[in-house]
Amino acid sequence: MRVLVPFDPRDPKSRLAPILAEDERREFARAMLTDVVETVRGTGVTPEVLVPTQIDVPGATTHVDDSPLSPAVNTLLDEISEPIAVIMADLPLVTQSACSRLFEATGDVVLARGMGGGTNALVTRHSDFEVDYHGASYLDHLETAERCGASVAELDSYRFGVDVDEPGDLPEILLHGSGRAYEWLQDAGFQLVTGDGRVTVKRTRSVNDVRTIET
């Protein structure tokens, strides 16, 4: 199994701008990438990070392609003849055990849904399968697999389902995470707030405050 992890370091996690400054979003996105890389490495596979410009990713190799996400992934799907997994870089809840379920699921194509119709991870063992991450990509990928005549397994996983894009996603990391992204949020002063509905987060201090204290 080869494992691709697409990552774009340019203006990462823009939907978190209401609560994180630009440098914070960059650090936080790297923390999530590191979590995914370390988790995949724990399964015995060296992940291959797909980036638009060369960056150093400890523990991973890189492919540089400045095409948009879907064509960049499809170029590699075309080039590689082995089974390939594509795992998003913003899945800090993913565990080795969840990865093993993904890799071991039986199907020409294995799909793991993300919140709001995304495809947070997939495996393809079918040479005609291509990705298109725009819109409700999960439904599109089901259709594409069917059109290829590929058998499909749908992975029922919460840990793959939670991609972190919006402020409302942060509680999930503090509730169920344990890696770098979890530590980053804690260090940045985020805490869980419980009430009658779903748990939310509040920030007790900003990173800038902390820096002020340190100087």
Next chain:
Amino acid sequence: MRVLVPFDPRDPKSRLAPILAEDERREFARAMLTDVVETVRGTGVTPEVLVPTQIDVPGATTHVDDSPLSPAVNTLLDEISEPIAVIMADLPLVTQSACSRLFEATGDVVLARGMGGGTNALVTRHSDFEVDYHGASYLDHLETAERCGASVAELDSYRFGVDVDEPGDLPEILLHGSGRAYEWLQDAGFQLVTGDGRVTVKRTRSVNDVRTIET
């Protein structure tokens, strides 16, 4: 395995009030309950619906207890000596296969997380385990199980993870559902809207419009 499904028909799904009228919320909540009841029945178990006032639930038996949710569940956990599952009534994505994973997971206590720290489903085989659904109940239930000396299995399931409380949850039903709640939303004119981020829903007509046409 006994299966409890708590359901409160009084002012159900109040957080959907911005987009559904009161009678619609009542119908929609019943549609979701029906989905859960039929799915559990498909696994060969007759669900036991826990209600504050007697209502008729086809395909299920009922327990009437007007105590708040947690004490009402705990009373039944005390009374029943067999393994018991407690499954929330607002989980329209749950399938028989997801239920089988829940029932077959090995542990004195099995927990399935919901978005925002909830516990959308659990199994207990330990006589000392009690529920408390307030706040970040998932973390509390982990602690309670540990305090009891119960072994814990955490079920990694997206289908159990999606409870439908807020307008932002409705796309998940149109994306991944197939039962009564899915049909109800379609009949009520809800459609998926795709864009750059997560999929959302729009309503092309209200139920009241349809009624006007029919008269």
